[in-house]
Amino acid sequence: MTTxxxxxxxxxxTKRFFGALALDGASFSLAGGEIHALIGENGxxxxxxIKVLAGVYDLDGGEILLDGEPxxxxxxxxxxxxxxxxxxxxxxxxxxxxxxLVAGYPRRRGLIDWSAVMAQAKRIYGIMQVEPIDPNRLxxxxxxxxxxxxxxxxxxxxxxxxxxxDEPTASLPEHDAVNLFEAMRRLKAxxxxxxxxxxxxxxxxxxxxxxxxxRDGRHVHTAPIAETAPERLVAEMLGRAVELAxxxxxxxxxxxxxxxxxxxxxxxxxxxxFSASAGEILGxxxxxxxxxxxxGRCIFGAKRADAGRIHLDGRELAPDxxxxxxxxxxxxxxxxxxxxxxxxxxxxxxxxxxxNPRLGHGTPWRLxxxxxxxxxxxxxxxxxxxxPRNETSLIDWLSGGNQQKICMARWLEAKxxxxxxxxxxxxxxxxxxxxxxAMLRRAASDGAAVIVVSSDLDEVAxxxxxxxxxxxxxxASELSGAEITMDExxxxxSLGASRxxxxxxxxxRP
Ligand code: ADP
Ligand code: MG
Numbered sequence: 001m002t003t004x005x006x007x008x009x010x011x012x013x014t015k016r017f018f019g020a021l022a023l024d025g026a027s028f029s030l031a032g033g034e035i036h037a038l039i040g041e042n043g044x045x046x047x048x049x050i051k052v053l054a055g056v057y058d059l060d061g062g063e064i065l066l067d068g069e070p071x072x073x074x075x076x077x078x079x080x081x082x083x084x085x086x087x088x089x090x091x092x093x094x095x096x097x098x099x100x101l102v103a104g105y106p107r108r109r110g111l112i113d114w115s116a117v118m119a120q121a122k123r124i125y126g127i128m129q130v131e132p133i134d135p136n137r138l139x140x141x142x143x144x145x146x147x148x149x150x151x152x153x154x155x156x157x158x159x160x161x162x163x164x165x166d167e168p169t170a171s172l173p174e175h176d177a178v179n180l181f182e183a184m185r186r187l188k189a190x191x192x193x194x195x196x197x198x199x200x201x202x203x204x205x206x207x208x209x210x211x212x213x214x215r216d217g218r219h220v221h222t223a224p225i226a227e228t229a230p231e232r233l234v235a236e237m238l239g240r241a242v243e244l245a246x247x248x249x250x251x252x253x254x255x256x257x258x259x260x261x262x263x264x265x266x267x268x269x270x271x272x273x274f275s276a277s278a279g280e281i282l283g284x285x286x287x288x289x290x291x292x293x294x295x296g297r298c299i300f301g302a303k304r305a306d307a308g309r310i311h312l313d314g315r316e317l318a319p320d321x322x323x324x325x326x327x328x329x330x331x332x333x334x335x336x337x338x339x340x341x342x343x344x345x346x347x348x349x350x351x352x353x354x355x356n357p358r359l360g361h362g363t364p365w366r367l368x369x370x371x372x373x374x375x376x377x378x379x380x381x382x383x384x385x386x387x388p389r390n391e392t393s394l395i396d397w398l399s400g401g402n403q404q405k406i407c408m409a410r411w412l413e414a415k416x417x418x419x420x421x422x423x424x425x426x427x428x429x430x431x432x433x434x435x436x437x438a439m440l441r442r443a444a445s446d447g448a449a450v451i452v453v454s455s456d457l458d459e460v461a462x463x464x465x466x467x468x469x470x471x472x473x474x475x476a477s478e479l480s481g482a483e484i485t486m487d488e489x490x491x492x493x494s495l496g497a498s499r500x501x502x503x504x505x506x507x508x509r510p
Contacts, residue, residue, distance in 0.1 A: 005068045007032045007193045008053075008080075008162055014061035015048055015217075022048040024217035025062070028195075030162065035184060035194045037204045037225065040214035041237050041490060042455070046197045047085050049214070050166050054082050081160035085167050085197075087151035089139050095150060096121040096135030103157035120157075125149075127156045128183045130176060143267055144171045144294075152180060159190055166197045170287050173268050174472055181207050199287045200471075201230045201494050215239055234491045257311075258449040259299065259331070259418045264308030266294040269473025271308060276418070276449040276466075281440060283464030283484070284453045286493055291473035293336070296420045296453045300333035301326035312417065332411040334404075336422030336453075343395050343403045350377040350391045352406050353413065384409045385435050401425075401432020408436065412443050419443055420451045425459060437463050457489040469493050 008030040015023040023045045030036050040046050051057050053064065055073035063070050066078060081102075089098050096117045100106075103124065106116035118135040125132035130153075133146055142150065148171045155163060163184075169177040184194055184207065198204060204211060204225055211228060213221040213236040221236040257275030265271050269291040276282045284292040297303040299310055301323045310317045312329055344352050354373060377391040384405045386398070395403055404424065411419055424440070425433040440463065444450045454460050460467055466480040469492045477492045 006030055006065070007067060008195075009065040009068075010049070010053070010062065011065070012062040013049065013052060013059060013064075015045075015052060015057060016060050021217050023052070023062075025219075026214060026217055027219045028212055029222075030193050030195055031210075032193055033188060033191055034209040035188055035196055035207060037208035037211040038195055038197045038214065039199070039201065039204070039211060039233060039237060039494075044214040044237070045217040046214055047166055048217075050082065050084065050164055050195075050197065053078075053080060053164060054084070079161040081155040081158070081163050083151050083155045083163075083165045083168050085170075087147060089147060089151060089154075091138070091140040093139060094135060095133050095137050095139060095142070098139055098150060099124055099135070099154050099157060102154045124153045124157050128153050128176075128179050130179055145173055145176060145268060148172050149176060152183075156183065156187070159187065160192055162193050162195070163187060164195045164197075167199060167287075168196075169198065169200065169203065170290065172472075177203065199494055201233055205230070213237055230495055234494060237494070238487065238490060256314075258313060259451075260311040261295070261299065262309045262311070264295065264298060264310065265306040266298045266303060266473060267291065268306060269294070270306075272470070272474050274468055274475060276451055278417075278447045278449055279444050279465075281444050281450045281452060281463055281465050283460035283467035284451060284470055285455065285457065285460050285467055285489060286470035286476070290470045290493075292453050292470040293422060295470070295473070296333060296422060296451060299326075299418070299451070300331055300420055302333065330415075330417035331420070332414065332416040332418070333420040334407055334411060334422065334424065336426060343407055345394075345396050347395060348392050349381065349386070349395055349398075349406055350374060352395045353377050353380055353391075353410050355410065380409045380413060384412075384439060399429070399432070401428030401436070404428055404432065404436060405439070408439055412439060412448075415446070416448055418449045418451065420453065422453045423455065424452060425456065433459075457486055457493075460484065460489060461486050 006029045010026065010028040013023045013026045014021065026045060026049060028038070028049065038046055048057065052059055053073055058074050064073060065071065071078060090101065099121045100117050103120055106113045106120060108116070121135035122132045128149065130149055133142065133150065139147065139150065148168060152165070152168050168180060172180065181203070184196070188194060196208060208225045210222060211225045211233065212219060213233060215237060257277050260275035262273050263271040264273070272295060284295065286292045294303055298305050301321060305319060312331065317329065318325065344355055347355070350373060374391060381389045381391060386402050386405045386409070395406060398406070408424070421440070425436050428436065440450050440452070452460065452463060461484050464484055466478070467484050467489065468475045469477045469489070479488055479492070
């Protein structure tokens with residue numbers, strides 16, 4: 001920190017979304033040549049702040065200064081490079097073109113020089129010292145970590161004065177994260193100031209110079225990181241002191257596992273081993289991009305494992321049987337993106353309930369008479385409290401919560417052995433949320449192993465009988481029974497398993 005005037009300063013920023021305050025007088029100050037970590041719970045306003053800096057949103061109040069001069073990111077191009085949380089890559093363009101969108105298209109005699117576009121891509125990957133991806137590949141074909149790396153290297157195309165990274169390591173395998181930290185240190189040495197938004201407190205120690213905590217759209221804490229204990233940061237994030245439970249040995253009596261995964265590696269992350277028994281509701285939680293969703297999809301057969309085995313009732317499942325074989329074996333998944341993947345738009349509630357001919361206790365689909373089907377549909381609408389209770393109406397007319405009940409009824413009706421749900425109550429109202437939780441508890445007590453992949457920590461605290469905190473495709477920590485509280489889940493998903501893992505290959509301050 002050589003200068004006294006901050007490179008970038010934000011004062012009293014206010015941003016409202018439909019009346020709700022995402023930023024409520026937030027301030028932030030970035031010194032020259034520092035790596036400044038910005039942390040806070042989900043919804044604290046970090047991404048909104050970044051998007052205001054990027055000129056994506058206009059402000060309802062406050063001001064932004066660059067080298068002490070007021071600036072308007074909506075009106076002027078600032079010397080700031082961004083890696084947004086949602087990456088903002090263009091799926092239908094190639095890797096080389098996505099880089100060229102930021103770095104510029106090299107031209108020769110007025111025409112785009114494609115071989116130079118490709119050479120540029122290779123050079124830029126070199127900055128992070130990672131293996132370049134074939135610049136001709138379409139972004140849509142990249143894996144999640146490959147996209148994350150592309151989003152990052154693209155921002156490094158020009159050495160920016162200020163670099164802003166919003167949770168870039170969430171979906172990065174550990175060795176790539178370490179490469180990123182090295183690239184950040186080199187940029188810092190070259191004079192770039194960096195704002196680094198992260199949920200992983202561990203990785204900040206040894207990387208960041210200072211840390212700022214946002215809570216509820218406000219600035220609550222800034223300090224040199226070397227003088228700050230991780231527990232203090234968690235307390236600032238939550239707004240209260242937390243007493244963390246000791247990790248007790250899980251002495252809860254458990255039945256034979258229904259589903260067991262062993263050394264599973266998915267999307268290059270892992271390995272992970274865990275099991276779930278009949279009657280359990282197992283929460284898989286973690287940071288966004290932590291890999292928990294891919295694990296659920298792999299068990300369901302929708303994603304191939306890179307390595308590892310999956311056992312159902314003690315028998316190993318064929319690794320490439322696909323979804324159909326898994327459903328037949330009794331493993332079902334309710335995808336998070338309901339409108340895209342679960343609800344069959346344009347079809348009636350009855351059709352949505354009985355859409356899969358493989359279901360129905362081994363009874364072939366064709367043996368259902370329309371009248372019997374209608375009767376059964378009415379019963380299900382009743383049992384699962386679907387409103388309105390008209391089996392012939394189109395699913396499109398139902399509220400999100402009621403659509404979700406239909407999709408769940410479809411699987412629960414099939415008496416699946418393993419029910420995997422992604423974000424089961426995202427975007428549904430509180431009444432539907434309670435009914436859905438009741439459905440899941442009933443499915444568990446009826447003998448299913450229920451696996452809930454959720455980033456809603458309140459939901460996991462309320463619902464799960466056991467929770468695994470997943471980080472980079474591995475179990476960072478495990479909680480069971482009364483240990484599963486909001487505070488524990490927040491703390492553990494921020495602190496990770498042991499403080500040594502994330503910093504092992506990076507220098508630590510004394
Ligand atoms: P963070 O990045 O710290 O998790 P965000 O900045 O994404 O937090 O969100 C802050 C608050 O603003 C949250 O309550 C979020 O729901 C809300 N919010 C963010 N973006 C939008 C948007 N485009 N429209 C409406 N509300 C939003
Ligand atoms: Mg965010």
